Every structure is written in structure tokens, then in C-alpha cells.
Amino acid sequence: MIERRTTIPFSEARQIVTEHVEQLKPVSAGLFLARGRVLAESIYAPFPSPYFRRSGYDGFAICAEDDHDFPITLDVVAEIPCGATYNKRLNPGEAVRIMTGAKVPEGADKIIMLEQSQTTEKSNEIRLINTQPSSNITEIGTEFQKGDLLLEKGHQLNAGSLSLLASFGITEVKVWSKPKVAILSTGSELVAAGEKLPDGKIYNSNEPLLVSLAEEYGAEVVYHEALSDDYEVTLTRLREIAGKVDLILTTGGVSVGDFDFMAEIAKHEAQLLFNKIQMRPGSPTTAMIFEDTLLIALSGNPGACFTGFHLFAEPVIRKFSGEASSIVEVRGVMARDYLKNNGYDRFLRGKANFSEGKYQVEPIGSDMSSALGNLPFANCLIMIPRGKVGKAIGEEVRVWLLSSKL
Amino acid sequence: MIERRTTIPFSEARQIVTEHVEQLKPVSAGLFLARGRVLAESIYAPFPSPYFRRSGYDGFAICAEDDHDFPITLDVVAEIPCGATYNKRLNPGEAVRIMTGAKVPEGADKIIMLEQSQTTEKSNEIRLINTQPSSNITEIGTEFQKGDLLLEKGHQLNAGSLSLLASFGITEVKVWSKPKVAILSTGSELVAAGEKLPDGKIYNSNEPLLVSLAEEYGAEVVYHEALSDDYEVTLTRLREIAGKVDLILTTGGVSVGDFDFMAEIAKHEAQLLFNKIQMRPGSPTTAMIFEDTLLIALSGNPGACFTGFHLFAEPVIRKFSGEASSIVEVRGVMARDYLKNNGYDRFLRGKANFSEGKYQVEPIGSDMSSALGNLPFANCLIMIPRGKVGKAIGEEVRVWLLSSKL
Structure with missing residues (x-):
């Protein structure tokens, strides 16, 4: 029967x-839908970053020819807000008012910080009182050259990855x-x-x-x-x-x-x-x-x-999804006795606590298979091998850490 | 200026x-929308669990009066599938075929497992060959009495919590x-x-x-x-x-x-x-x-x-949302040098690795504020206090562990 x-x-x-x-198979996904997913392709920089010579400060762009014998007075020939460009070549004797992050004009070799400048009586003139050794210019490709690896196949996309991809204008990626x-x-x-x-x-x-x-x-x-x-x-x-x-x-x-x-x-x-x-x-x-x-x-x-x-x-x-199980097996130490006779290997819902270099584990709530009061609190499964004696406090056990994020 | x-x-x-x-203020939310949210109320059992005497096995429900001198032969008066009920009282001499999880009829005191039964020539009769000490009945309220605390205010709802709430028919909770x-x-x-x-x-x-x-x-x-x-x-x-x-x-x-x-x-x-x-x-x-x-x-x-x-x-x-910051400050140990002069306290994007009982931390990628190549990989912020020397390998630093789940 x-x-x-x-x-x-x-x-x-x-x-x-x-x-x-x-x-x-991999699928293409838009950036936000790809969040938390695993890249099925490596992503390379489609252009250098920065892709233009970038001003590191608010101040004045000057030529190398004028970069001595401060204070100096130069003609202010243009103002470049962030996102705008000065499409002429900067000449000696000239300065361009430039903002942090803006494109440094051709011919310019240094940014003198705003703090090192004084206005004069003439509105189209600036007195630069001091210099610094640094050019204050971030050169093309300082962070990434074109073709540099940005994110490797297998990377799980997070907020930072979305930001990095967006900075290169990438809106779609292949994910598993x-x-x-x-x-x-x-x-x-x-x-x-x-x-x-x-x-x-x-x-x-x-x-x-x-x-x-x-x-x-x-x-x-x-x-x-x-x-x-x-x-x-x-x-x-x-x-x-x-x-x-x-x-x-x-x-x-x-x-x-x-x-x-x-x-x-x-x-x-x-x-x-x-x-x-x-x-x-x-x-x-x-x-x-x-x-x-x-x-x-x-x-x-x-x-x-x-x-x-x-x-x-x-x-x-x-x-x-192309990933290994996120539930890692570790060795744990019983933090209290579980001394029942088990005809089969028994998996207890438990709580693992990492302290003093070890996973201290203990069964929580009821071990009945019909019980569910411990489900909200279990962060591991503890294996008690089949046998008559169970496991006493201090004994080693196999433990699976539940990687549940919530 | x-x-x-x-x-x-x-x-x-x-x-x-x-x-x-x-x-x-707290809001009411349906179960699935409440996932990951924090309870703004404690939840108590609206009824005992189980709320009926539940059969632990497939088998036959019998009365205490018949529970001796096995093997015994009893009349099978009904079959109770899971979710069905037998609404008469069980009498001595009678057995009811019952399934795991079904409601044990009034008057029944023990479930004899199916494995311990033999059919006879008569279709409405069963021979029970053996008994066990256990009643195999889960009594009312074995896991929760009515009014027992299920989930405490402040608990973050996870898959297990949804399951526990659903088992009590709860579909809506107050969350922050x-x-x-x-x-x-x-x-x-x-x-x-x-x-x-x-x-x-x-x-x-x-x-x-x-x-x-x-x-x-x-x-x-x-x-x-x-x-x-x-x-x-x-x-x-x-x-x-x-x-x-x-x-x-x-x-x-x-x-x-x-x-x-x-x-x-x-x-x-x-x-x-x-x-x-x-x-x-x-x-x-x-x-x-x-x-x-x-x-x-x-x-x-x-x-x-x-x-x-x-x-x-x-x-x-x-x-x-009623929660403390999830970004925990710990002590870390520098896994490599960062020896720059810092006019202000400097936060480095870094990688923390817990090994040998310590958080080994190291700055990753560029420390430029315009750099973002390390954002996908940083799992901590390392503080280098203001000063001329930075921090050498092996020195202690303050570290904030980013709890980002992705």
C-alpha cells in the first residue's frame, strides 16, 4: 500500500x-531596469574621460607665456560657463574667465584660481596676484582612455555602475x-x-x-x-x-x-x-x-x-542568471544544545551571529516543519547530521548563510 | 570678491x-507593497495557530478507547481530505481516514500512520497493526496562542514576515x-x-x-x-x-x-x-x-x-522611515599607504575586507572628486584625518561601511 x-x-x-x-541568453536592458542585474558583456570606455581639457577650478585660464612675474594684468576676452566653449585660441596677454568643469580653451596652459585674482578699474581686465605650481587642468583621458575597461562581464550593476555608464552616455547594456x-x-x-x-x-x-x-x-x-x-x-x-x-x-x-x-x-x-x-x-x-x-x-x-x-x-x-548560489556554506559553532535523535539530516532555521572570529549559530523557534513563526528571523540553516545525539553547545556544524537582503 | x-x-x-x-507618520500598506518596509505597529496573533487540532500525518484517527492491544480492526466511517471536516464525533470502534494537515475530528485522540495500516477484505474496514507513543496531533495553539506577538514594531518585513502574516489572513499593516x-x-x-x-x-x-x-x-x-x-x-x-x-x-x-x-x-x-x-x-x-x-x-x-x-x-x-543610519562606522586598518597632505579630513572611496578579525581597508581608484570609476566598487568610505602625513599601511582609520545591497 x-x-x-x-x-x-x-x-x-x-x-x-x-x-x-x-x-x-543575455538580453538588452535599459539602465534602470538593469539595476541589480549581472552584466553579460564587458563595457569599455567609448571615449576618453574627460574628453576635453577640464578646468579644476573657477578662475582664469592663461597662457604659459604669461605664467611668471606675478602680479600680472591680462585682458579678459571671454567668460566660459560650465558647458560652454571658447572657440578661439587663447593668446598671450589674454585671459578667459572659466568655471569649474568647463572646457579649457586651446592655447591655455593654466587656471589661476578666482581667489588669486583682483578686479581692476577696467571691466575687461583682471589682475592675477599669484600662481601655483599646479596647472589646475584635468587633461584628456586622465580617468579613462578610450577603450579602457569600465565594468567587467559578471559585474552586478549597482548605483555606482549606473552612474559610471551614464557618464559615458550608455543607456543600454546586455545582462543575463x-x-x-x-x-x-x-x-x-x-x-x-x-x-x-x-x-x-x-x-x-x-x-x-x-x-x-x-x-x-x-x-x-x-x-x-x-x-x-x-x-x-x-x-x-x-x-x-x-x-x-x-x-x-x-x-x-x-x-x-x-x-x-x-x-x-x-x-x-x-x-x-x-x-x-x-x-x-x-x-x-x-x-x-x-x-x-x-x-x-x-x-x-x-x-x-x-x-x-x-x-x-x-x-x-x-x-x-549566470551566478553561483548566494547562499554560502560556512562552519558554525552551536551556541546552544540541540540534542534530538534525527533519522535524517535535519536543517534547523537559525540565527547566525559572527563574533570572535566565528559564526555562533543557534536554532530559533520551533523545528516543526509546519511552524513558520521563525521564518521572519532565520538568517541561516543549521545542519544537524543524522544520528542519535544531535549537537551540543560548542560543537561545529555546517551552516548555510541566507543572503536574503531584507 | x-x-x-x-x-x-x-x-x-x-x-x-x-x-x-x-x-x-505611519501608513497602511498591503502585504507585498510593505515588503522591505518597517512595521509601525506590533502585530499579534488574531487567532491561535493551529486553530484546529491538526493531523501530523496521513493515516487513521482513532479514539483513546481503542488505543491498545494492536493489531485492531476498526470501521472506517469517513475520509477527511485536507481542508475538509468530519462533523460528527468519532466513537470507539470507528476510525476516520485523515490526511496530513486536516482537522482531527472531535473524540479522536491519536493518528495511526498510514504505514501502520493494512486493508482488509471489507472496503469500510481497516486493520491497524501498530501504535506509537505520539498522538501525531498538533493541538490548538501549539505554535501561537491568540494574542501572541508575531512581529514587533520596528521589524523590517521580509519574505518570512509576509508568509507569517498571510498565514493569519493579515493583508494590510501599518508601516513607516x-x-x-x-x-x-x-x-x-x-x-x-x-x-x-x-x-x-x-x-x-x-x-x-x-x-x-x-x-x-x-x-x-x-x-x-x-x-x-x-x-x-x-x-x-x-x-x-x-x-x-x-x-x-x-x-x-x-x-x-x-x-x-x-x-x-x-x-x-x-x-x-x-x-x-x-x-x-x-x-x-x-x-x-x-x-x-x-x-x-x-x-x-x-x-x-x-x-x-x-x-x-x-x-x-x-x-x-524610523530607522537609524544603515551605514555603520567601524575601525579599519589600512591595507596600503595613503600618504598625502590633507588640509581637511578626507573621505576616500575604498574597499573593506573583513579578515583575521579586522576590517582591512584600502582606497580604490582615484581620489579626485571628479572621478567616478570607483563608484561601482566602493563598499566603504575611509577617513584620513586632516594633517600632513596621511595614513600608512597598518594604521587604524575610521571607516563607514556602505550597506548598499547591490
Whole structure:
């Protein structure tokens, strides 16, 4: 009556799902839409920066021929506000009033700061009282020569990158595509928050969890729906969606019960990758290729769903985008006891705190797979290996740091 | 001819701007819009969780009276899928087929797992071959009693919080308002990326920088515009915008040149807070109250603009939202020499690397205030105090870690 499943270690499950996806093709994106995305091309300076000789100060541009025996008095032949140009050559005996950032005229060799000048009785004349060794001119290409590397392929675009690209007039870049993800919560017991709650039913908490996590880790969620426990309905909807997305995440229906239709679909309608992992919570987590689309069927228990997302869906989403998993494994030290007998490797939602050169970690809240009170506070997953004794305070454990930015 | 300004230390400038703003009023927001926002109220469980006695397994619900002398054979009186209920009381001699997560009927005391059952020849009968000490029932309120604290005022909502709130049917929460910010770049030399670049003009890089940073640190950017160097145009536009936003950030026009209109507006049209800070880059950074709205006028030099945003605008944006600055000051150790003479405290864009229990920091790229090639890579600001010698490798420095998430 009870189906026997082949269990595999969680690390193998993780490897299987990531091996089944490939980095997506690059797409062009406008600057602001590209924020947070990863460059699929290296970007080189299309022109030198600055591309003209730039005045570093407000003051007067003079020729080298006049740059001695101060104070000197010169004719002011023009005023160059920022963004304007003086299109004649500056001659000895002449000065041009120039602003910070403005283009230094041809023939000019130095900017005398405004502070070193005095007006005379004549409005078209200036007395320059002193000089400085510096030319106060930023020469062409001082920061970047034409063709210099600005940003390397693989760089994640941030505010500073947008600013740098904009300074070269670049408005569009090639970035790795975000994977399109469908999130389907299965279970006739689910009611959307905001609706009336009939007795025996529960509010759907996995859908907002997965939508939020998937977006945060770089996916574009294109479908999120709840499906009732009906084999045909579920199958039909999956067929409509597969092929339109890069990844399908489902919750619920993976166990061995009479209404566990995702488990049935995995066996009869798809290429099953695995349906039992040697871990808790989430041992019946299932993966399959459903009509060429990877489908990860997570447990409907919120704790298991949270853990399963981070271990299996996150690395897949990141690989689609050309990135390694952002969830780093470190060694941690237990800050308190967890001394239960575990038939399988157990992942505890925990809090990691870096102090005295170590990650001190402790389980928080309930370890029940149905518990979700600790989801807002967990910043790591702590692995307690299978065995009778658990881990005592001070013992080393494997820890996955959740990189969630919020 | 040259105006003398009173200089203040950067820490005083930072204090002045933050003292001039108050936390905004809370607003109600739907769950998904509230993501990343900070709760302005504590949230308590509106009902216990679970709110019904929940079956932990697929199996058969039985009465305590039958819970001995296994194997036993019972009449199966109903099947309860998840989300359904059995509205009669279970009697001794009866069993109910029940699914994981379903409501345990009244009178039932234990769930015998499906694995411990055998069908008999009669379809309405089940043979239960074994028992376990656990009831396999999650009692009402096991995770939360009605009225228990779910999330505390001040909590920043993440994927887990949305999930927890949704599980209680909560769809709307009070969060601190995001400040509305206007970003105005001044300067007739500015051209938007994508436009043709006339000689002597430059692409506007500060606008994308500030829009991106302001949004990232929690502001809602409601205006971003470039203004030409025209006193009346600038003044008119500021008057139109002030009062509609919580903070105005401008770039450029703060120096002492003939076209530095923000400096003029600060003196003649507003309550000047300061217009000279003992720091580089960005010494002419100016702050004022313009028609009851705080206006921070940053330098137009990209390096100065970047530095000024993090030191002065970020703490203001965060205070509006009820949060402390996310930019933490730490002690760092110089990983290489910076041995220049500095007339003012100098903030270097740098890279901090935590290793061997210390923040190893090093300046990256150019320290010129006009340079922006290092903006995509800087994750800290390093302060080199005023003085003739700078800081040598191994020396301690004050460091501000930029919390930018991208």
C-alpha cells in the first residue's frame, strides 16, 4: 500500500536540479531596469574621460607665456560657463574667465584660481596676484582612455555602475536574463489571506513566501496561483504553463497520501529526478522534468518550503542568471544544545551571529516543519547530521548563510 | 570678491541635517507593497495557530478507547481530505481516514500512520497493526496562542514576515512612510545619457546615481530633473516642488563661482544650515531649509556627490522611515599607504575586507572628486584625518561601511 521511495542525500538533490538548467541568453536592458542585474558583456570606455581639457577650478585660464612675474594684468576676452566653449585660441596677454568643469580653451596652459585674482578699474581686465605650481587642468583621458575597461562581464550593476555608464552616455547594456518562474500552491485546504476562512481550511502562506523569495533572489515571477487537489486540473494547468517559464515551483502534494497529486504527476507524467531526500524537513521534496521544464515540488509545510527553496530553488534561479548560489556554506559553532535523535539530516532555521572570529549559530523557534513563526528571523540553516545525539553547545556544524537582503 | 564661509566638522553637519527631520507618520500598506518596509505597529496573533487540532500525518484517527492491544480492526466511517471536516464525533470502534494537515475530528485522540495500516477484505474496514507513543496531533495553539506577538514594531518585513502574516489572513499593516524625495541636478553642462553630446558638455551621471541610491536606502523618488544654470528657473522650480516632498537633494552650484546658484539660494531664499564642511571631497556641501523643506545641496562632482549622499542624505532618509543610519562606522586598518597632505579630513572611496578579525581597508581608484570609476566598487568610505602625513599601511582609520545591497 505504501510506496517505497529511493532516498538521496540533499547535496545530490541540489546537484541534480542545478545540472538540469543552463544559464539563460543575455538580453538588452535599459539602465534602470538593469539595476541589480549581472552584466553579460564587458563595457569599455567609448571615449576618453574627460574628453576635453577640464578646468579644476573657477578662475582664469592663461597662457604659459604669461605664467611668471606675478602680479600680472591680462585682458579678459571671454567668460566660459560650465558647458560652454571658447572657440578661439587663447593668446598671450589674454585671459578667459572659466568655471569649474568647463572646457579649457586651446592655447591655455593654466587656471589661476578666482581667489588669486583682483578686479581692476577696467571691466575687461583682471589682475592675477599669484600662481601655483599646479596647472589646475584635468587633461584628456586622465580617468579613462578610450577603450579602457569600465565594468567587467559578471559585474552586478549597482548605483555606482549606473552612474559610471551614464557618464559615458550608455543607456543600454546586455545582462543575463532573469528566469521566469511559476509558483503554484496545491491543496484544497488553502484560502488566500483576505478571504473568509472556512473551518478546517488554512490561509495560504507559501505563495507569498515563494513569490517574495523568488523575486528577491533574482527571478521574475510570471504566475502565482493556488490549485485545488484535483489531478486533472493540476495536470492541465501545468501543461499550459510549462514551456512558458524556466522553472515551476509547486508546494504541497508530494507525500504519499491519496491527494498527493504532484507525487503522481512526477511518476506518471514527467521524468522523475528524485522524490525522497535524506533530510528533514521536506524529505518528500520532489523534482522532475515536466514537458522540458524543471519542476521542483516543495513540501506544503511552511518550514519545509522555506528550507527547500533555499537549498534547491535558489541555486537554480541563480544559475539561470549566470551566478553561483548566494547562499554560502560556512562552519558554525552551536551556541546552544540541540540534542534530538534525527533519522535524517535535519536543517534547523537559525540565527547566525559572527563574533570572535566565528559564526555562533543557534536554532530559533520551533523545528516543526509546519511552524513558520521563525521564518521572519532565520538568517541561516543549521545542519544537524543524522544520528542519535544531535549537537551540543560548542560543537561545529555546517551552516548555510541566507543572503536574503531584507 | 571671494565669500568667506564658516566651516564645520562633517559630524556636526550630519547631526544638523538629521536633527531637522522627524520620523514620518505611519501608513497602511498591503502585504507585498510593505515588503522591505518597517512595521509601525506590533502585530499579534488574531487567532491561535493551529486553530484546529491538526493531523501530523496521513493515516487513521482513532479514539483513546481503542488505543491498545494492536493489531485492531476498526470501521472506517469517513475520509477527511485536507481542508475538509468530519462533523460528527468519532466513537470507539470507528476510525476516520485523515490526511496530513486536516482537522482531527472531535473524540479522536491519536493518528495511526498510514504505514501502520493494512486493508482488509471489507472496503469500510481497516486493520491497524501498530501504535506509537505520539498522538501525531498538533493541538490548538501549539505554535501561537491568540494574542501572541508575531512581529514587533520596528521589524523590517521580509519574505518570512509576509508568509507569517498571510498565514493569519493579515493583508494590510501599518508601516513607516517612505520619504518622498526630489532629485535635481543643476548645471547647463549636463546632457542626459542617450542624447547627443555637444562639445564642452558632459553626461549627467549624478541623477542616476542619486535616484538609485535614494531608492535603495528607502526613499520614494518623486521628481528627478536636470535644471540649467538659471537663478530664476531654479528658484521657481524649487518653490513648486518644496512642500510636495520631504527632502530635496540637488547637485552642483554650491561653490563660490558666478553660476553657483544653489549657494545664492541658500543665502537669500532659505534658512542656511551650513555651506562649508571641513572635509574633502564636497567641502562646499550646503544644507538649508527651503520653504519648510530640508534641502541638501551636494557637490556636482560625482565622487563628492557619492560621499555626500552616504554621509548626509542617507541618515536623513532613514530617520524619516524610523530607522537609524544603515551605514555603520567601524575601525579599519589600512591595507596600503595613503600618504598625502590633507588640509581637511578626507573621505576616500575604498574597499573593506573583513579578515583575521579586522576590517582591512584600502582606497580604490582615484581620489579626485571628479572621478567616478570607483563608484561601482566602493563598499566603504575611509577617513584620513586632516594633517600632513596621511595614513600608512597598518594604521587604524575610521571607516563607514556602505550597506548598499547591490
